Amino acid sequence: MTDVQMQDANGHANGSTAYGKAAVNGLLKVGSKPAAPKQTNKEDLQLVLQSFRLLIADLCQQFGMEGVGCEALSYAGHLKLNNLTVIYDNNQITCDGSVDLTNTEDVNKKVEACGWEVIDVMDGVNDVEGIVAALEKGRDPNRTKPLFINVRSIIGVGSAVAGEAVSHGAPLGKDNVAAMKKVYGWDTKKVFHIPDKVKKFYEDIPARGEKHVKEWNDLLAQYSEEYPDLAKTFKERMAGKLPDNWASMIPSSFPSDPTPSRKSNNMVVSNIFAECPTFMVGTADLTPSVNMTWPDYEIFNPPDLKPISGKKGSYKGRYIHYGIREHVMAAIANGLAAYSPRTIIPITSTFFMFYLYAAPAVRMGALQKLKVIHVATHDSIGAGEDGPTHQPVELAALYRAMPNMEYIRPGDSEEVAGAWKRAIEYDGGPTMISVSRQAIPQLPRLTKRDGVGKGAYVLQEEQEAVVTLISAGAELSFPVNVAEVLSEKGVKARVVSFPCHKLFREQPLDYQREVLRRNEGIPAVVIEPYVSLGWERWADAGVNMKGFGHSLPGKYIYQYFGFTTQGMAGKIEGFVTDFRDGKVGRGEFVEL
Amino acid sequence: MTDVQMQDANGHANGSTAYGKAAVNGLLKVGSKPAAPKQTNKEDLQLVLQSFRLLIADLCQQFGMEGVGCEALSYAGHLKLNNLTVIYDNNQITCDGSVDLTNTEDVNKKVEACGWEVIDVMDGVNDVEGIVAALEKGRDPNRTKPLFINVRSIIGVGSAVAGEAVSHGAPLGKDNVAAMKKVYGWDTKKVFHIPDKVKKFYEDIPARGEKHVKEWNDLLAQYSEEYPDLAKTFKERMAGKLPDNWASMIPSSFPSDPTPSRKSNNMVVSNIFAECPTFMVGTADLTPSVNMTWPDYEIFNPPDLKPISGKKGSYKGRYIHYGIREHVMAAIANGLAAYSPRTIIPITSTFFMFYLYAAPAVRMGALQKLKVIHVATHDSIGAGEDGPTHQPVELAALYRAMPNMEYIRPGDSEEVAGAWKRAIEYDGGPTMISVSRQAIPQLPRLTKRDGVGKGAYVLQEEQEAVVTLISAGAELSFPVNVAEVLSEKGVKARVVSFPCHKLFREQPLDYQREVLRRNEGIPAVVIEPYVSLGWERWADAGVNMKGFGHSLPGKYIYQYFGFTTQGMAGKIEGFVTDFRDGKVGRGEFVEL
Known part of the structure; x- marks a missing residue:
């Protein structure tokens, strides 16, 4: 592994990086008071910023463009989330080039319009104190709005591709990483090397973490004495426990x-x-x-x-x-x-x-x-x-x-x-x-709540059946009615309720065979007004949708698409005959 | 049909209403100059507004919340679309109640931040002249920005549920429609009735439409004489014609x-x-x-x-x-x-x-x-x-x-x-x-571009095959390699390229049988690193993904999930044996 590979493995949107895990597992403890900021000097902070830059150079300009970002912006402002701080790494670069190729909005004004406070950091490369000051403002408990820190940064700073799109989408490469280290005064030869000064800056983290944990535990113990009922509830909630009943x-x-x-x-x-x-x-x-x-x-x-x-x-x-x-x-x-x-x-x-x-x-x-x-x-x-x-x-x-x-x-x-x-x-x-x-319709003598957890179960058995009818959800009464009509025609049908594919797929083969009985040579027909894709695994034929729906009152629409009891019974009877007569090739799903 | 039903049939987001079709088919002609605004008086305009209100009371407050609306807002402003006008029916109502229950942003400021001009109409119920004036401003060819007309309206105005959420999500009902008509001085008894004054206001539409068409045709004829080549291109483009070659x-x-x-x-x-x-x-x-x-x-x-x-x-x-x-x-x-x-x-x-x-x-x-x-x-x-x-x-x-x-x-x-x-x-x-x-890998002696249009085709035939291997896309070389290994083991395999489900589904049954030969008793195995859902129609078993992927370099990831030639060949050989020995039940898809 080189620096470059590590950068790559920390690509954008990858979710659970080691950083995220560390934060969740130890450094941050639920409910703890914010620790007093550590005394630092500008030089130290600059060093830390450099080390981050070498670790993750790949940050995104998506905020403000992607719809979900805009939805979050609008709703967080409405909720007045005063403990939310967003750092906007405003490097003006996307994969295609400079952001202004496709986005020229006034970001600060837009964010303010959504009910946020905005702090500008005009020189995000050097003004470490400005970034820290803005972050500290975000911790002020008297705030009434979420905070947006607009940090003007330069992507890949120190490398030959600083400020260029190529620093975003591709690994920087050995030479550029070395160039960055040279600018920072680091050893250009060493890879995955953390300088002693950086290590030293972080060396008290375990002790600070332990201290936070102890403070938290003491606070909780004190709370438990003063408010035993609330503390019990709190502990149960944190343990993920629902009431037994x-x-x-x-x-x-x-x-x-x-x-x-x-x-x-x-x-x-x-x-x-x-x-x-x-x-x-x-x-x-x-x-x-x-x-x-x-x-x-x-x-x-x-x-x-x-x-x-x-x-x-x-x-x-x-x-x-x-x-x-x-x-x-x-x-x-x-x-x-x-x-x-x-x-x-x-x-x-x-x-x-x-x-x-x-x-x-x-x-x-x-x-x-x-x-x-x-x-x-x-x-x-x-x-x-x-x-x-x-x-x-x-x-x-x-x-x-x-x-x-x-x-x-x-x-x-x-x-x-x-x-x-x-x-x-x-x-x-x-x-x-x-x-x-x-x-x-309700099917009180047929449906079983415990059947749902198995994904599918027999709703109506019929030992001499020549066909199994499968359905689910809003249309579960359809096969029950169809089976009755088929029975009058001398075509014996059994009915299976099939609420969940995944749960049934996870059942033992024996149970699956018991429910479907296809291994006994009984074909299965699914009735569901979705397209058939996915049902072919469990059925030999289907009464399904073949295209999009239509605007019609509910009582007419099933009729319009052929989901009538008589219509379906007729089609299924024809299929059963074809199947018996060997007209349906092995593995050929028939759309009825 | 009553007014109420018609309202309902014109529900939000339904796409192609009669209105839309009329606009596309006749009233608006591509490329025509904007017609001079018709001379109108305030009373006429108020009447027209009332008739629209009775027809469609169901308008949405989605703009500004739904992500795609924000994306459009941001990009249209960037593009400086000076011929775009958006009318914001700002009635402050959603299904759940007043909009401020969930959205308190400064809409005008947000829109301006995205590069739009904003015009306010504070009394959208009565200030018809204000709406018309704003719309006319939108037609000014010297504009440099898109225009956003923020019309403060009252949903269901004139009814007992004016300004309430229930006017949005449900039909108004007979009584409320009658109440609205009463307020407007219309006949409350008549349904689907267009008063003579409204009819009169619109009666010159056919003649105006004909006039626009004639003006357009004359212009095009003149243009064709002056610029015959460009006119030819224009007509071909409008006819949807690509170059023959x-x-x-x-x-x-x-x-x-x-x-x-x-x-x-x-x-x-x-x-x-x-x-x-x-x-x-x-x-x-x-x-x-x-x-x-x-x-x-x-x-x-x-x-x-x-x-x-x-x-x-x-x-x-x-x-x-x-x-x-x-x-x-x-x-x-x-x-x-x-x-x-x-x-x-x-x-x-x-x-x-x-x-x-x-x-x-x-x-x-x-x-x-x-x-x-x-x-x-x-x-x-x-x-x-x-x-x-x-x-x-x-x-x-x-x-x-x-x-x-x-x-x-x-x-x-x-x-x-x-x-x-x-x-x-x-x-x-x-x-x-x-x-x-x-x-x-390229498969120059095997792949056929004309096969793609049929959805699937035989890549490698093998008359004595005991299994058909199916694959598609990036992994199409996998079954070719697996077939070679299987052949060395004495297991004869044929290979099918299967780029498109829909196209193959639409082929005649004879062609489908010729390609898959499942009706001859040859089982099919699909190789594709997606989940199997959907392939069960065409295959008896599959080497597929069973969960989400993993972050690994391309050369390792297929190996990690078992898509190696030897690994797949082994599994498929086992399946062929099981299949031959009757261990695979009819219609049972096997995940390998």
Whole structure:
């Protein structure tokens, strides 16, 4: 390894660098008071800045351009996050050249317009004291706004490519690293060498860290004596513990009349949300649609904010109005989850289709195995009038393919209960609970909440079956009705509920065979108004969407696309005959 | 139908309303001079405003919050689009309540910071003259900035729910519509009734339209006489015609040494881009990586902009530096494509993984069947060091599932030629050409550009084969090498190149059987370092990714995840044996 390789390994956006880990694991301790700034002189600080520059020369100019950055800027200013400081490494360089090739906005004015305070550091290369002074201003507890430090820097300073785009996208190379060291008065021959003066500057870090830990532990001990109940709660929250009885807060049964599964969601979780402060629940401006509130919920907002609508909040609030900002909603939820496992369990919510806007952050949550629960409503063409812009047909393929993500489509209130039980228990990544806008039939003698955790289970067995019908979510009653019609025609069908691909994929082969019975020669047909991609693994044929949806009221749209009981029964009967007669080639998935 | 239903059918974001179509089909004619404003009086204008209000009460407050809006704002200001006017229907209402619940930024200041001029209309309910005056200012050809008209409006004005969130998300209902009509002095009993005064105001529209068309035709006739060559070009462009010889600008052969397919892209299209002004090519700040430039390309930028990097441009330029704004890049490309079919063919480019940021706009292009070509490089774990944040494993599932989208992974330069040939010919929606960062082997005696258009084709036939190996893109050489090793072990394998799911799905069943031969009992194994989801339709087993990637240099990463020739050959040999011995159940996809 050389300096150059290390630079490369620390490329932008790589997430968990050694730095990040150190910060999380030891140097920063939750709740600790800011330590008194260490006495330093300018020379020391310059040296430290140099050593950082040699370690990570690759910083980004994305802030202010990328949409999610703008969403964060706008919302953080609104929330008056006075303990947030952003250092803007304003080197005016992107991969393509100088930033002004594509961005000439007045960044300070834009940031101020969003409710931030701005401090300029005009000479970010030399004015180390200016940077430190600005950072210290960010620690002032009397602040009322987040702080934006606009540091004018020069990328690759000291090298032959200083201030050029090539310093951003490519490793500097041996010669340029040596040139930088020469400018700094360092030994140009040594690589991965930390000069003694730098080491010396940092040598008291372990001792300081120990001191912080001790102070913290003493404070907590004192607190525990004075406030034993609060201290117990605090420790349980930090240990990620939910109340022992959380699962019993889920109703054991549900009304049997048709219910939108987005309303079932509320019946299942509103008690848990009300009782367990672990849950931070938010929505991207769809409160009336997503049904994620609970009685007397409090809004997370600055306490001095007096909205026109009269909905006041406080920083104790656990309901977050993210605004029409899906992407940053998911990103903030990741941050809440990353703080400490299960100390906060963040819930996001919007229409399923709008999780395409949030997808890059949802993916980062999956990559980092963060426990976030995404609530996606209006998850089918059944959403109706809003039309194909709001009707997902291909999006499930993304979330079913995404590693660590459990995308669950529960088929009635009972299965909604199972989906939440699994989601609250699952620690391997995010969950997406995908529910319906429209009322859907309840299947009280058929559905089983414990079946959801296995991904799929037999809803209706039929020993002599010649076909297995598979479905999920809002359309789970479809195969039940189709099976009845087929039975009248003498075609015996069994029915499988299949709420989650990932969970079923992880079951033992024996269980999979027991559920699907394809190894007994019984073909499977899936009914789902998404495109078929992904179902071909579990079925031999499908009644699926072949293109985008259409703007029609819910009661007409299924008919328009052929999802009628009689229509589907006819197609499936034809398929069963073709299959029996050997007209379907091995491994050939048939679109019905 | 009632007023209420019509409101509902015109819900936000629905795209192609009757209004939009009327505007595109007749009222606005490309290139026509702005007509002199019609003489109107305040009363007339108020009436028109009322009729619009009754038709569409559902307008959005998304601008300023949603990331893509901020990207557009920033870039339009940079480009100094002096013929762009945005009317901000500032009604301070979202679904959740008043906007200040989640957004308290100074919108005017933010917009000005992005290089726009702002005009306030403080009383958007009554000050119709103010709105008209602002709109007329927007038509001033001497403007130097885009114009933002901040109209303070009251949602649902005249109804009992005026200024309330419920007017946004739900139909107003009969009583409220009647209340509005009463306030306006309209007949409250009549529904879908256009008062005579409104009709009269609009009655000269057909005649004005005819006049515009005649003026335009006369102008074009005069222009054609004065500038016959330019007029010919203009007419061909408007007819969507490319030069007859465009396909012959693609080289007939390519160098045989290993080549990154992102570089093959440039070999294939740089002549076409240079010669055909139809193509508007852009990138989200990855010019050095995507290889989409051509000799002497000109940048699209304001002519008076003098960037620090010295890269000047003009409005004649056809190369667009979109900045780090993937989402709006795809949205703008949609707009360019929607202008008129094939008059402009927009090309976007970035890393494949970053097309997740652009996905909502890419989807809107697919929904509207817009001809946009997206160039996605670094499309595999082979991208290397940048790690799992940059290594797609699940994203292909989204684009393979998206209706109308052709996601193509060409396997060498010859297939890259085929991918572009298909993309330029395809008029049913967008194409994504997915290429490699790293050099990949060329297969000059095997690959066929015309095979790409069929989605899949036989790369190496073997009559006595016991297994078919399938692959695509950067890894197409893998099955060729594996087949050789298997052959040494006496296991005869044939190889299929499979660059595009959609194109193969659309082939006749006979062709599909000829290529895959699964109906002859030969199992197929896919080799692709994405997750398997979607391949189960075409294969019985797969060597695929089971989770996210890893940060490793390209030469180590395939090894790390088991994509070595010997390793894969061993697994596949085992599978072939299991398959022959009946250990693989019918329809059971095996992850190797």
